[in-house]
Amino acid sequence: MTTTGLDGFALLDKTWSTVTPEAARRMLIAAVQAFAGKGYHATTTRDIASLAGMSPAAVYIHYRSKEELLFNISLVGHETSLALLSSIEGDGAVERLRNAVATFAGWHAEFHTTARVVQYELGALSPEHHEQVAELRRQIEQRMRSYIADGVEEGVFDVPDLKGATLAVLSLCIDVARWYQPGGKRTPDEIGAMYADLVLRMVRPN
Amino acid sequence: MTTTGLDGFALLDKTWSTVTPEAARRMLIAAVQAFAGKGYHATTTRDIASLAGMSPAAVYIHYRSKEELLFNISLVGHETSLALLSSIEGDGAVERLRNAVATFAGWHAEFHTTARVVQYELGALSPEHHEQVAELRRQIEQRMRSYIADGVEEGVFDVPDLKGATLAVLSLCIDVARWYQPGGKRTPDEIGAMYADLVLRMVRPN
DNA sequence: CTCCATACTAAGCGGTTGCTTAGAGCTAAG
DNA sequence: CTTAGCTCTAAGCAACCGCTTAGTATGGAG
Structure with missing residues (x-):
C-alpha cells in the first residue's frame, strides 16, 4: 500500500x-x-x-x-458554501434564517479544514484571482442579508441596522472555522443549532 | 530625514x-x-x-x-487586551457586559493591525511561547464568561448555554480584526456600540 | 588621550524555496 | 512493431531565506 x-x-x-x-x-x-x-x-x-x-x-x-492550487481550493470552497446558502428552505423567515445559520455555521465546523483555507488565506491570492473570489463573497453576503430582510418585512424580526446585523451573523459563522476542534464536545450540527438559536435571539422583537 | x-x-x-x-x-x-x-x-x-x-x-x-519578535507582539497584545477587559466598570451586569463588549470589539477595530497578528498568527509561535499565550487567552475567556454569568445570577440575562454564549461573544469581537477596514463607514466606537447592542439582545430574557 | 561597551552595517554562509529540465514508464492508436 | 502522448520522477537551478561574522562609528569613563 x-x-x-x-x-x-x-x-x-x-x-x-x-x-x-x-x-x-x-x-x-x-x-x-x-x-x-x-x-x-x-x-x-x-x-x-x-x-x-x-x-x-x-x-x-x-x-x-502553488498559487493556482490555492485559487482552485478557494474557488470551489466559495462556490460550495454559496450553493449551500442558496438552497435554504423553510416555512417563513424565522425558519429560513434558522436553517441558513445552522447550515452555514455547521459547514464551517464540519469542513473546518477546507473552511480555514477558504476564509483565512485569501490574502495570498493574486489580485485577479482575489477579485473573482470577492465577487462570490458579495453574493454570499447578499444571500444572508436577504434572509434577515425577509423577516423584517414580515414583521417577525426587529433589526435596527440590517447591514451591521448581516455582517455580525456572517462573522459569527465564519469564525467557527478558526476555533472549532474535531475533538471538542460539540458536534458540527450542535454548533449549527446553537448558533441559529443565538442569532434568532439577536433579531427577535421585544 | x-x-x-x-x-x-x-x-x-x-x-x-x-x-x-x-x-x-x-x-x-x-x-x-x-x-x-x-x-x-x-x-x-x-x-x-x-x-x-x-x-x-x-x-x-x-x-x-524572528519568532521572538512575534512572541513579543503576541504577549504584549494579549496582556493589553486582558488588562482592558479586566478594568471594565459599570452599574449592574447589563452595563458591565455592554462596556466589556464595546471595549473589546472596539479595540479589535481601532488596533486591528496589532489584533490581526495577535489573533491570527498564534500558530507560528514555538510550543513554549504558544502555551504562555494560551494561558492569557484562558484568562480573557474567564473574564468575559464572568460578565455574562453575573447577569444570569442577577436574573437579568437568559443564557441556556453559558460556555457556548461566551464563545460566541468572544468570537464575534475577535473576528472584527479580520473584516475591519479603516476607510469603512463605521468608526471603532460605533462598531463597539453596535456589537454591545447585538450581544445584549442575544442574552436578554423573553 | 586610551579603553571599552554599545549600536549599528556590509558581506555572506548554509540551507530551502518555487519551479524547470530531461528523460523514463506506460497506454493505445495506426 | 512503431510512435505519439500522457503522467510521472530524479536532478538541479537561480533566487531567497533566517541568521552570523567581521568590522566600523560613537560616546562615556578613567
Missing part, C-alpha cells in the same frame, strides 16, 4: 468529489490539509507532494503554480 | 509605548505592520528591517529571532 498521508476524513470531504483526474484531486486535498495546518506561505510544494504521495515535480503536471 | 516606512498611526499605537529602547520599539512596530499585512511566514527579516529603516542584521541586536 502507498502511504499518502491523507486521512480518511479528507478523502471523504465531498467538496472535492468533482475534481478530476484522481491525481489532481489527491493533490488538491493534500494542499487543503497542508494550507489549513500551517498556512499557505509556510507550506512548501514538497509538503504537498509528499502528502499526496508523489514527487515535487508532479504538482506542476496538474497545476501551473 | 530618514524614511522608515512606519506611518503615523502605527507610531501612535499606544500598545507599544513601554517598549524600549526606541530602536527595539521601532523594529517591533515594523514587524507588527509587516506581519499584519502579509502574515508571519510571508514576511522576511529584510522586510522588517527596511520598514524600520535599518539593516537586516540590526534585527538581531534586539531580538534573538
Whole structure:
C-alpha cells in the first residue's frame, strides 16, 4: 500500500468529489490539509507532494503554480458554501434564517479544514484571482442579508441596522472555522443549532 | 530625514509605548505592520528591517529571532487586551457586559493591525511561547464568561448555554480584526456600540 | 588621550524555496 | 512493431531565506 498521508476524513470531504483526474484531486486535498495546518506561505510544494504521495515535480503536471492550487481550493470552497446558502428552505423567515445559520455555521465546523483555507488565506491570492473570489463573497453576503430582510418585512424580526446585523451573523459563522476542534464536545450540527438559536435571539422583537 | 516606512498611526499605537529602547520599539512596530499585512511566514527579516529603516542584521541586536519578535507582539497584545477587559466598570451586569463588549470589539477595530497578528498568527509561535499565550487567552475567556454569568445570577440575562454564549461573544469581537477596514463607514466606537447592542439582545430574557 | 561597551552595517554562509529540465514508464492508436 | 502522448520522477537551478561574522562609528569613563 502507498502511504499518502491523507486521512480518511479528507478523502471523504465531498467538496472535492468533482475534481478530476484522481491525481489532481489527491493533490488538491493534500494542499487543503497542508494550507489549513500551517498556512499557505509556510507550506512548501514538497509538503504537498509528499502528502499526496508523489514527487515535487508532479504538482506542476496538474497545476501551473502553488498559487493556482490555492485559487482552485478557494474557488470551489466559495462556490460550495454559496450553493449551500442558496438552497435554504423553510416555512417563513424565522425558519429560513434558522436553517441558513445552522447550515452555514455547521459547514464551517464540519469542513473546518477546507473552511480555514477558504476564509483565512485569501490574502495570498493574486489580485485577479482575489477579485473573482470577492465577487462570490458579495453574493454570499447578499444571500444572508436577504434572509434577515425577509423577516423584517414580515414583521417577525426587529433589526435596527440590517447591514451591521448581516455582517455580525456572517462573522459569527465564519469564525467557527478558526476555533472549532474535531475533538471538542460539540458536534458540527450542535454548533449549527446553537448558533441559529443565538442569532434568532439577536433579531427577535421585544 | 530618514524614511522608515512606519506611518503615523502605527507610531501612535499606544500598545507599544513601554517598549524600549526606541530602536527595539521601532523594529517591533515594523514587524507588527509587516506581519499584519502579509502574515508571519510571508514576511522576511529584510522586510522588517527596511520598514524600520535599518539593516537586516540590526534585527538581531534586539531580538534573538524572528519568532521572538512575534512572541513579543503576541504577549504584549494579549496582556493589553486582558488588562482592558479586566478594568471594565459599570452599574449592574447589563452595563458591565455592554462596556466589556464595546471595549473589546472596539479595540479589535481601532488596533486591528496589532489584533490581526495577535489573533491570527498564534500558530507560528514555538510550543513554549504558544502555551504562555494560551494561558492569557484562558484568562480573557474567564473574564468575559464572568460578565455574562453575573447577569444570569442577577436574573437579568437568559443564557441556556453559558460556555457556548461566551464563545460566541468572544468570537464575534475577535473576528472584527479580520473584516475591519479603516476607510469603512463605521468608526471603532460605533462598531463597539453596535456589537454591545447585538450581544445584549442575544442574552436578554423573553 | 586610551579603553571599552554599545549600536549599528556590509558581506555572506548554509540551507530551502518555487519551479524547470530531461528523460523514463506506460497506454493505445495506426 | 512503431510512435505519439500522457503522467510521472530524479536532478538541479537561480533566487531567497533566517541568521552570523567581521568590522566600523560613537560616546562615556578613567
